[in-house]
Amino acid sequence: MLINADFSRRAELPSEEHQWVKSPQGGVERVMLDRVGAEKARATSLVRYAPSSHFPRHQHPGGEEILVLSGTFSADDEHYPAGWYLRNPPASGHTPFSDEGAIIFVKLRQMLASENRHVAIDTYDNANWQRVGSREVCPLYSSEHSLDNREQVSLQRLGADEVLFSDDLLAQLTTGGAELLVVKGTLIEGHQTYNKDSWIRMPTATAATSSSIKAGSQGATVYLKTGHLAQVIGADVEDLDV
Known part of the structure; x- marks a missing residue:
């Protein structure tokens, strides 16, 4: 799947043009902003978790960057309300879920292999x-x-x-x-x-x-x-x- 895959060209998506599509996991939907690949892809997306939804445990071969926009996003035993910024470096992994529901901005497989720092910042502080x-x-x-x-x-x-x-x-x-x-x-x-x-x-x-x-x-x-x-x-x- 190729969505805005020519990185030499400008791309944009105003919020009123968002189209939420179902992911393979029940209760989780996405707005695909750019994407190179199928389900395992270099991707930038908005992801919406319905209450009590989750993804199975998985690895991040090229890292994962997250900004929590609303609700509370959880991973393993950690809980991140709106405003938290996260970077999970290449080779890390987790089991993400949301009890109350959440919308997050996510960038997958876009980090250098040398990146090894986990980052968690509360931007509301x-x-x-x-x-x-x-x-x-x-x-x-x-x-x-x-x-x-x-x-x-x-x-x-x-x-x-x-x-x-x-x-x-x-x-x-x-x-x-x-x-x-x-x-x-x-x-x-x-x-x-x-x-x-x-x-x-x-x-x-x-x-x-x-x-x-x-x-x-x-x-x-x-x-x-x-x-x-x-x-x-x-x-x-x-x-x-x-």
Whole structure:
């Protein structure tokens, strides 16, 4: 299955266009954002757990990244309410479930084989936020790879009408691209409004990009990942680890 599998091209899915599809596991549905592979795939998805649903225990050959958007997501004996950010490195595994139901943003099989850190951050804890210029930022992950191909993940709180890509951020996007999910509020790009849970992937950014995407009148909180597309832009899908 190929969904938005050409990583050299922009892809997006506004939340009003979401189509939830059943997974092989009862009570679990997905919105597929990008995908290379069948059931075991390099994939970016929104996943919705009905109350008392679960997945069997499984491994993460290429790692797993999760942001809990609503409800409570559980894995083995750990419970993560909305706002938790998780990274399960390659070769890890778990039994995921949700007693009350949950919606999570998930990225599968997209980590370097050398990544070995488990990350668990409560983004609702103000102690995890810091002031960077005019905005608040919650750093989530920064790889130890080369400066030319460094994955960086954060939540960004924007004020009303504030542009997303500052000059500092724009410098990170020229080779490694960007991916974002609207967590709260809205983003505006021209005549297009991106509401909560809208997703955009951009292989590169230009000076025009820096001023074309901004928060709506009530501000926005945005999941932002940069630098990670350099390793897949232009790659044949057969070369991706699925």
